[in-house]
Amino acid sequence: MEENLNFLEVKNYSEAEVRELSPLALAYIGDACFEILVRSEILDLRKNPNKLHRESIKYVRAKGQRELFEKIEDLLTEDEYRIFKRGRNAKSHTVPKNADPIDYRIATGVEALFGYLYLLKRYDRIRDLFKEMIG
Numbered sequence: 330m331e332e333n334l335n336f337l338e339v340k341n342y343s344e345a346e347v348r349e350l351s352p353l354a355l356a357y358i359g360d361a362c363f364e365i366l367v368r369s370e371i372l373d374l375r376k377n378p379n380k381l382h383r384e385s386i387k388y389v390r391a392k393g394q395r396e397l398f399e400k401i402e403d404l405l406t407e408d409e410y411r412i413f414k415r416g417r418n419a420k421s422h423t424v425p426k427n428a429d430p431i432d433y434r435i436a437t438g439v440e441a442l443f444g445y446l447y448l449l450k451r452y453d454r455i456r457d458l459f460k461e462m463i464g
Contacts, residue, residue, distance in 0.1 A: 339450060347448045352419040352441045355412070359444025364389055366459050388463070391428040394436035397462040404461060409442055416441025 347355075367388045371381060387393050398413075405413065417438030425433065446455045 339448065342448050344449060347445055350448075352412075352415040353421060353437070355442075355444035355448070356416050356419070356437045356440035357444065358447060359416075359440035359442065362443045362447040362455070363394075363440060366455070370459075370463060391425070391432040391436040394439045395432040398435055398439050400464075401458050401461050404458065405442075409446075412445045413438040413442045 364385075367385050368381070371384050371388075373381070376384070388397065402410075415438075417434045419437060419441070421433075421437060428436075443455060443458075446452075446458075
């Protein structure tokens, strides 16, 4: 899975630089990171792209991310949980029509956490958390 996260060389950010990013910026990059992990996990050459897309939605929609987060919440370090909370509490001013606002906020927190870990190149930690989520 680490290969999936390292296909592009990420700019070297210091921890201080990453902490200065807005939680919504972290969620922005974390959304992409999480999406590639899910797509890599469900990839099955026997399925057409439409079926793959429908299957991935189970994981990447707000409710799915909330359910997955419940599996890792107790595994997070204090620092990781703080980043999650920054994302969860960020004011995004938008909520998709079909998402519960609480689920959406939790999903934003999950994405912020994954963005934070990705920008710091903590690929092993991303892999471990993701395995717990889907395992």
